[in-house]
Amino acid sequence: MIKKTIHNFSLLQICQSGQCFRMFQESDNTYSVIANTKYLEMEQHGNSVIFHCDEEEFAGFWMKYFDLENDYSVYMEQINPRDSYLLHAAAFGAGIRILRQDLWEMIVSFLISQQNNITRIRRCIQNICECYGEQQMNAHGKTYYAFPTPQSLAGLEEDALKECNLGYRSKYVVRTAKSIVSGELDLDEVRRMPYKKAKEELMKLFGVGEKVADCICLFALHHLQAFPIDTHISQALEKHYKRGFPNRRYNGYQGVMQQYIFYYELFGERFDK
DNA sequence: CGCCAGGGGAGCT
DNA sequence: AGCTCCCCTGGC
Numbered sequence: 258m259i260k261k262t263i264h265n266f267s268l269l270q271i272c273q274s275g276q277c278f279r280m281f282q283e284s285d286n287t288y289s290v291i292a293n294t295k296y297l298e299m300e301q302h303g304n305s306v307i308f309h310c311d312e313e314e315f316a317g318f319w320m321k322y323f324d325l326e327n328d329y330s331v332y333m334e335q336i337n338p339r340d341s342y343l344l345h346a347a348a349f350g351a352g353i354r355i356l357r358q359d360l361w362e363m364i365v366s367f368l369i370s371q372q373n374n375i376t377r378i379r380r381c382i383q384n385i386c387e388c389y390g391e392q393q394m395n396a397h398g399k400t401y402y403a404f405p406t407p408q409s410l411a412g413l414e415e416d417a418l419k420e421c422n423l424g425y426r427s428k429y430v431v432r433t434a435k436s437i438v439s440g441e442l443d444l445d446e447v448r449r450m451p452y453k454k455a456k457e458e459l460m461k462l463f464g465v466g467e468k469v470a471d472c473i474c475l476f477a478l479h480h481l482q483a484f485p486i487d488t489h490i491s492q493a494l495e496k497h498y499k500r501g502f503p504n505r506r507y508n509g510y511q512g513v514m515q516q517y518i519f520y521y522e523l524f525g526e527r528f529d530k
Numbered sequence: 531c532g533c534c535a536g537g538g539g540a541g542c543t
Numbered sequence: 544a545g546c547t548c549c550c551c552t553g554g555c
Contacts, residue, residue, distance in 0.1 A: 275537065367537080370536095370537055370538085371538040371539065372535090372538055372539085372549085372550080373536060373537080373538090373550090373551090373552090374536045374552075375536085375537080376536095376552080376553060376554095377536080377551080377552055378536095380552085419550085422550090422551080422552080423550085424549075424551055424552095425548090425549040425550050425551095426549090426550080427550095429539085463539095463540085464538090464539065464540085465539085466538060466539045466540085467538090467539095468537070468538060468539090469537090469538070469539080472537075485537070486537090487536095487537035487538080488535090488536075488537065488538090489537065490537080519537075523537095
Protein backbone atom coordinates (compact mmCIF):
# COMPACT_ATOMS: atom_id res chain seq x y z
CA MET A 258 0.00 0.00 0.00
CA ILE A 259 1.57 3.25 -1.12
CA LYS A 260 0.55 6.88 -0.99
CA LYS A 261 1.22 9.38 -3.76
CA THR A 262 0.54 13.05 -4.29
CA ILE A 263 -0.71 13.59 -7.83
CA HIS A 264 -1.95 16.73 -9.55
CA ASN A 265 -4.59 16.78 -12.26
CA PHE A 266 -5.74 13.31 -11.34
CA SER A 267 -9.26 12.36 -10.36
CA LEU A 268 -10.28 8.75 -10.06
CA LEU A 269 -13.93 9.79 -10.12
CA GLN A 270 -13.52 11.69 -13.38
CA ILE A 271 -11.57 8.88 -15.00
CA CYS A 272 -14.23 6.45 -13.82
CA GLN A 273 -17.01 8.59 -15.32
CA SER A 274 -15.20 9.58 -18.48
CA GLY A 275 -16.29 6.45 -20.30
CA GLN A 276 -12.92 5.27 -21.55
CA CYS A 277 -12.59 2.42 -19.07
CA PHE A 278 -15.53 0.13 -18.46
CA ARG A 279 -13.86 -1.98 -15.78
CA MET A 280 -13.17 0.77 -13.26
CA PHE A 281 -15.71 1.20 -10.49
CA GLN A 282 -16.46 3.59 -7.69
CA GLU A 283 -16.91 1.34 -4.67
CA SER A 284 -17.77 4.04 -2.13
CA ASP A 285 -17.28 7.80 -1.69
CA ASN A 286 -13.52 7.76 -1.96
CA THR A 287 -12.66 4.24 -2.99
CA TYR A 288 -12.31 2.78 -6.45
CA SER A 289 -11.30 -0.48 -8.07
CA VAL A 290 -10.03 -1.31 -11.52
CA ILE A 291 -9.28 -4.47 -13.45
CA ALA A 292 -6.62 -4.30 -16.15
CA ASN A 293 -5.30 -7.38 -17.91
CA THR A 294 -5.26 -9.89 -15.08
CA LYS A 295 -4.47 -7.26 -12.44
CA TYR A 296 -6.87 -5.97 -9.86
CA LEU A 297 -6.27 -2.75 -7.91
CA GLU A 298 -8.05 -0.86 -5.17
CA MET A 299 -7.48 2.84 -4.61
CA GLU A 300 -8.51 5.67 -2.32
CA GLN A 301 -8.46 9.35 -3.12
CA HIS A 302 -8.54 12.38 -0.82
CA GLY A 303 -7.80 15.50 -2.82
CA ASN A 304 -4.37 15.22 -4.39
CA SER A 305 -3.53 12.29 -2.20
CA VAL A 306 -4.06 8.84 -3.68
CA ILE A 307 -3.49 5.52 -1.96
CA PHE A 308 -2.76 2.58 -4.23
CA HIS A 309 -3.24 -0.85 -2.67
CA CYS A 310 -0.19 -2.40 -4.26
CA ASP A 311 3.54 -2.33 -3.72
CA GLU A 312 5.96 0.20 -5.17
CA GLU A 313 7.24 -2.24 -7.74
CA GLU A 314 3.82 -2.96 -9.21
CA PHE A 315 2.98 0.73 -9.14
CA ALA A 316 6.15 1.79 -10.92
CA GLY A 317 6.08 -1.18 -13.26
CA PHE A 318 2.47 -1.04 -14.33
CA TRP A 319 -0.04 1.39 -12.82
CA MET A 320 2.02 4.52 -13.26
CA LYS A 321 2.07 3.97 -16.99
CA TYR A 322 -1.51 2.70 -17.08
CA PHE A 323 -2.82 5.94 -15.57
CA ASP A 324 -0.42 8.00 -17.70
CA LEU A 325 1.13 9.60 -14.63
CA GLU A 326 4.42 10.33 -16.34
CA ASN A 327 2.63 12.96 -18.38
CA ASP A 328 1.97 16.51 -17.15
CA TYR A 329 -1.52 17.47 -18.34
CA SER A 330 -1.20 21.10 -17.28
CA VAL A 331 1.01 21.50 -20.36
CA TYR A 332 -1.97 20.66 -22.56
CA MET A 333 -4.32 22.91 -20.65
CA GLU A 334 -1.96 25.86 -20.90
CA GLN A 335 -2.17 25.64 -24.68
CA ILE A 336 -5.89 26.33 -24.73
CA ASN A 337 -6.87 29.49 -26.55
CA PRO A 338 -7.60 32.09 -23.82
CA ARG A 339 -10.50 33.36 -25.93
CA ASP A 340 -12.11 29.91 -26.10
CA SER A 341 -14.14 30.11 -22.91
CA TYR A 342 -16.03 26.93 -23.73
CA LEU A 343 -12.89 24.80 -23.90
CA LEU A 344 -11.41 26.56 -20.87
CA HIS A 345 -14.51 25.67 -18.87
CA ALA A 346 -14.54 22.12 -20.16
CA ALA A 347 -10.85 21.55 -19.36
CA ALA A 348 -11.15 23.11 -15.91
CA PHE A 349 -14.18 20.93 -15.22
CA GLY A 350 -12.43 17.73 -16.28
CA ALA A 351 -8.91 18.64 -15.19
CA GLY A 352 -8.47 15.30 -13.42
CA ILE A 353 -8.98 13.19 -16.53
CA ARG A 354 -6.12 11.10 -17.88
CA ILE A 355 -5.98 9.17 -21.11
CA LEU A 356 -5.37 5.66 -19.85
CA ARG A 357 -3.09 3.19 -21.59
CA GLN A 358 -5.36 0.19 -21.82
CA ASP A 359 -5.09 -3.15 -23.51
CA LEU A 360 -5.56 -3.13 -27.28
CA TRP A 361 -7.70 -6.22 -27.62
CA GLU A 362 -9.87 -5.15 -24.70
CA MET A 363 -10.45 -1.72 -26.24
CA ILE A 364 -11.35 -3.21 -29.62
CA VAL A 365 -14.07 -5.34 -28.03
CA SER A 366 -15.23 -2.63 -25.64
CA PHE A 367 -15.78 -0.07 -28.35
CA LEU A 368 -17.37 -2.58 -30.70
CA ILE A 369 -19.90 -3.03 -27.91
CA SER A 370 -20.18 0.71 -27.28
CA GLN A 371 -21.90 1.52 -30.54
CA GLN A 372 -25.50 2.67 -30.31
CA ASN A 373 -25.31 1.82 -26.64
CA ASN A 374 -25.18 3.60 -23.29
CA ILE A 375 -22.39 3.45 -20.77
CA THR A 376 -24.39 1.58 -18.12
CA ARG A 377 -25.21 -1.20 -20.51
CA ILE A 378 -21.72 -1.28 -22.02
CA ARG A 379 -20.37 -1.99 -18.53
CA ARG A 380 -22.90 -4.78 -18.05
CA CYS A 381 -22.14 -6.33 -21.42
CA ILE A 382 -18.43 -6.38 -20.65
CA GLN A 383 -19.02 -7.76 -17.17
CA ASN A 384 -21.12 -10.51 -18.77
CA ILE A 385 -18.55 -11.62 -21.34
CA CYS A 386 -15.81 -11.54 -18.69
CA GLU A 387 -17.84 -13.75 -16.39
CA CYS A 388 -18.78 -16.16 -19.18
CA TYR A 389 -15.49 -16.38 -21.07
CA GLY A 390 -12.78 -14.74 -18.94
CA GLU A 391 -10.45 -16.58 -16.62
CA GLN A 392 -11.47 -16.43 -13.00
CA GLN A 393 -9.02 -14.67 -10.69
CA MET A 394 -8.84 -13.98 -6.99
CA ASN A 395 -7.80 -10.75 -5.32
CA ALA A 396 -5.93 -10.34 -2.03
CA HIS A 397 -9.16 -10.46 -0.01
CA GLY A 398 -10.22 -13.70 -1.63
CA LYS A 399 -12.87 -12.00 -3.74
CA THR A 400 -13.18 -13.40 -7.24
CA TYR A 401 -13.05 -11.34 -10.39
CA TYR A 402 -12.68 -12.14 -14.06
CA ALA A 403 -9.98 -11.31 -16.56
CA PHE A 404 -11.01 -10.09 -19.97
CA PRO A 405 -11.61 -13.03 -22.34
CA THR A 406 -8.80 -13.73 -24.79
CA PRO A 407 -9.34 -13.63 -28.57
CA GLN A 408 -8.94 -17.43 -28.56
CA SER A 409 -11.73 -17.91 -26.06
CA LEU A 410 -14.20 -15.99 -28.27
CA ALA A 411 -13.02 -17.05 -31.72
CA GLY A 412 -14.64 -20.48 -31.54
CA LEU A 413 -18.12 -19.22 -30.73
CA GLU A 414 -21.18 -19.06 -32.96
CA GLU A 415 -21.67 -15.53 -34.21
CA ASP A 416 -24.82 -15.09 -32.17
CA ALA A 417 -23.45 -16.65 -28.97
CA LEU A 418 -22.75 -13.32 -27.30
CA LYS A 419 -26.38 -12.31 -27.55
CA GLU A 420 -26.60 -14.36 -24.37
CA CYS A 421 -24.36 -11.70 -22.84
CA ASN A 422 -26.69 -8.95 -24.02
CA LEU A 423 -24.59 -7.73 -26.92
CA GLY A 424 -27.48 -7.85 -29.37
CA TYR A 425 -26.44 -7.40 -32.99
CA ARG A 426 -22.90 -6.53 -31.85
CA SER A 427 -22.29 -10.20 -31.04
CA LYS A 428 -21.15 -11.04 -34.56
CA TYR A 429 -18.84 -8.03 -34.64
CA VAL A 430 -16.98 -9.32 -31.60
CA VAL A 431 -16.86 -12.96 -32.66
CA ARG A 432 -15.72 -12.21 -36.21
CA THR A 433 -13.09 -9.80 -34.92
CA ALA A 434 -11.81 -12.46 -32.53
CA LYS A 435 -11.56 -14.85 -35.48
CA SER A 436 -9.55 -12.38 -37.56
CA ILE A 437 -7.08 -11.95 -34.72
CA VAL A 438 -6.68 -15.65 -34.02
CA SER A 439 -6.26 -16.36 -37.72
CA GLY A 440 -3.49 -13.80 -37.95
CA GLU A 441 -5.43 -11.64 -40.40
CA LEU A 442 -4.76 -8.79 -38.00
CA ASP A 443 -1.59 -8.81 -35.90
CA LEU A 444 -2.11 -6.79 -32.74
CA ASP A 445 1.62 -6.34 -32.18
CA GLU A 446 2.01 -4.88 -35.64
CA VAL A 447 -0.86 -2.46 -34.99
CA ARG A 448 0.87 -1.40 -31.76
CA ARG A 449 3.93 -0.38 -33.75
CA MET A 450 2.04 1.58 -36.40
CA PRO A 451 1.70 5.36 -36.47
CA TYR A 452 -1.79 6.77 -35.90
CA LYS A 453 -3.14 6.93 -39.45
CA LYS A 454 -1.90 3.49 -40.41
CA ALA A 455 -3.20 1.92 -37.20
CA LYS A 456 -6.62 3.49 -37.70
CA GLU A 457 -6.76 2.31 -41.29
CA GLU A 458 -5.81 -1.22 -40.22
CA LEU A 459 -8.36 -1.31 -37.41
CA MET A 460 -11.11 -0.17 -39.77
CA LYS A 461 -10.67 -3.37 -41.75
CA LEU A 462 -12.22 -5.23 -38.81
CA PHE A 463 -15.89 -6.09 -39.10
CA GLY A 464 -17.85 -3.58 -37.05
CA VAL A 465 -15.06 -1.05 -36.68
CA GLY A 466 -15.77 2.30 -38.32
CA GLU A 467 -14.06 5.62 -37.99
CA LYS A 468 -15.35 6.55 -34.55
CA VAL A 469 -14.61 3.18 -32.95
CA ALA A 470 -11.15 3.08 -34.56
CA ASP A 471 -10.38 6.50 -33.10
CA CYS A 472 -11.47 5.39 -29.63
CA ILE A 473 -9.17 2.38 -29.88
CA CYS A 474 -6.29 4.54 -31.08
CA LEU A 475 -6.80 6.98 -28.22
CA PHE A 476 -7.46 4.66 -25.30
CA ALA A 477 -5.21 1.72 -26.18
CA LEU A 478 -2.47 3.02 -28.45
CA HIS A 479 -2.25 6.44 -26.78
CA HIS A 480 -2.35 8.25 -30.11
CA LEU A 481 -3.37 11.55 -28.59
CA GLN A 482 -4.10 13.04 -32.00
CA ALA A 483 -7.13 10.76 -32.38
CA PHE A 484 -10.35 12.77 -32.01
CA PRO A 485 -13.34 10.42 -31.89
CA ILE A 486 -16.53 12.13 -33.04
CA ASP A 487 -19.65 10.63 -31.50
CA THR A 488 -23.12 12.10 -31.18
CA HIS A 489 -22.21 14.23 -28.15
CA ILE A 490 -19.02 15.60 -29.65
CA SER A 491 -20.81 16.20 -32.91
CA GLN A 492 -23.46 18.28 -31.14
CA ALA A 493 -20.82 20.20 -29.21
CA LEU A 494 -18.92 20.95 -32.40
CA GLU A 495 -22.08 22.28 -34.03
CA LYS A 496 -22.74 24.55 -31.09
CA HIS A 497 -19.26 25.83 -30.33
CA TYR A 498 -17.09 25.19 -33.38
CA LYS A 499 -19.24 25.92 -36.40
CA ARG A 500 -16.14 26.30 -38.54
CA GLY A 501 -14.63 23.06 -37.24
CA PHE A 502 -12.51 22.20 -34.24
CA PRO A 503 -9.13 24.00 -34.28
CA ASN A 504 -7.12 20.86 -34.94
CA ARG A 505 -4.12 22.86 -36.07
CA ARG A 506 -3.76 24.64 -32.75
CA TYR A 507 -3.97 21.42 -30.73
CA ASN A 508 -2.10 19.29 -33.21
CA GLY A 509 -0.91 16.05 -31.65
CA TYR A 510 -3.10 16.14 -28.54
CA GLN A 511 -6.63 16.80 -29.85
CA GLY A 512 -7.70 13.62 -28.10
CA VAL A 513 -7.09 15.20 -24.71
CA MET A 514 -9.35 18.09 -25.66
CA GLN A 515 -11.92 15.62 -26.97
CA GLN A 516 -12.06 14.02 -23.54
CA TYR A 517 -12.54 17.36 -21.78
CA ILE A 518 -15.39 18.21 -24.17
CA PHE A 519 -16.98 14.76 -23.92
CA TYR A 520 -16.89 14.76 -20.13
CA TYR A 521 -18.19 18.32 -19.94
CA GLU A 522 -21.07 17.53 -22.28
CA LEU A 523 -22.09 14.56 -20.15
CA PHE A 524 -21.55 15.88 -16.66
CA GLY A 525 -20.90 19.63 -16.90
CA GLU A 526 -23.22 22.37 -15.70
CA ARG A 527 -26.10 23.12 -18.01
CA PHE A 528 -25.85 26.90 -18.06
CA ASP A 529 -23.11 27.65 -20.57
CA LYS A 530 -23.39 24.82 -23.04
C1' DC B 531 -47.22 1.67 -19.03
C1' DG B 532 -45.09 3.76 -23.59
C1' DC B 533 -41.52 6.00 -25.70
C1' DC B 534 -36.95 7.19 -27.05
C1' DA B 535 -32.17 7.63 -27.43
C1' DG B 536 -27.87 5.52 -26.62
C1' DG B 537 -19.96 7.36 -27.50
C1' DG B 538 -22.20 3.48 -35.06
C1' DG B 539 -21.64 0.67 -38.76
C1' DA B 540 -22.97 -2.47 -42.61
C1' DG B 541 -25.23 -2.96 -46.65
C1' DC B 542 -28.11 -1.19 -49.65
C1' DT B 543 -29.36 2.53 -53.35
C1' DA C 544 -23.83 10.93 -49.64
C1' DG C 545 -28.09 9.30 -47.89
C1' DC C 546 -31.05 5.86 -46.20
C1' DT C 547 -32.59 1.74 -43.33
C1' DC C 548 -31.89 -1.77 -40.23
C1' DC C 549 -29.42 -4.05 -36.62
C1' DC C 550 -30.72 -5.10 -30.60
C1' DC C 551 -32.51 -3.92 -26.25
C1' DT C 552 -31.85 -1.60 -21.81
C1' DG C 553 -32.01 2.64 -19.04
C1' DG C 554 -34.10 6.78 -18.29
C1' DC C 555 -37.97 9.59 -18.40
